[in-house]
Amino acid sequence: MEKGLLDLHSLLRWFIIIFALAVIFNSIMGVGGKKPFGKKDKRLALFLMISCDIQLLVGLFLYFVGPWGMKNISNMGGMGAVMKDKVSRFWGVEHITGMLVAIILVHIGYSAIKKDIPDSSKFKKLFWYTLLAMVIIMATIPWPFRELVGRPLFPGMQ
Numbered sequence: 262m263e264k265g266l267l268d269l270h271s272l273l274r275w276f277i278i279i280f281a282l283a284v285i286f287n288s289i290m291g292v293g294g295k296k297p298f299g300k301k302d303k304r305l306a307l308f309l310m311i312s313c314d315i316q317l318l319v320g321l322f323l324y325f326v327g328p329w330g331m332k333n334i335s336n337m338g339g340m341g342a343v344m345k346d347k348v349s350r351f352w353g354v355e356h357i358t359g360m361l362v363a364i365i366l367v368h369i370g371y372s373a374i375k376k377d378i379p380d381s382s383k384f385k386k387l388f389w390y391t392l393l394a395m396v397i398i399m400a401t402i403p404w405p406f407r408e409l410v411g412r413p414l415f416p417g418m419q
């Protein structure tokens with residue numbers, strides 16, 4: 262089950278990246294073309310938020326049950342030792358903190374578009390919050406080229 266959830270977590274990143282890019286692109290088109298903010302625009306942002314929330318749930322499971330979360334912190338003897346080890350620090354602190362901040366930003370963006378503000382402000386807020394979230398997500402994904410913490414691009418790949 263843990264392997265299946267790790268594979269799901271790995272795959273879900275692509276949904277998040279694609280939805281985030283779509284929201285960013287759609288917001289640029291919305292502001293540029295002075296378009297009204299419609300149901301389709303809201304639904305796109307909702308898809309991004311839902312995929313982030315599922316990712317959060319799976320991530321929390323991996324953190325509490327998998328080898329690189331709580332187990333590793335207790336094996337290392339606490340956060341002091343975790344902070345001194347690059348790999349442990351990445352999984353125990355950087356990945357989780359970065360992704361949590363990014364998911365919070367996605368939520369703030371979504372709640373902004375529910376407010377009674379001009380449509381252009383909705384597109385602009387969505388653009389900035391999603392862009393910031395995207396930068397953090399890209400920076401804290403364990404890409405294969407990352408030294409020590411690199412993981413495959415897709416489940417089942419080396």
Ligand code: HEM
Binds near residue numbers: 267277360361363
């Ligand atoms: C946008 C959000 C996130 C993205 C894009 C993301 C992406 C990834 C990727 C690509 C991996 C490597 C998967 C593999 O080995 O094939 C991973 C591993 C992991 N993630 Fe996330 N993650 C996100 C959020 C989170 C959150 C919020 C948590 C914890 C609360 C978390 C906890 C973990 C843990 C513990 C692992 C390592 C699992 C292990 O090897 O045992 N992730 N993540």
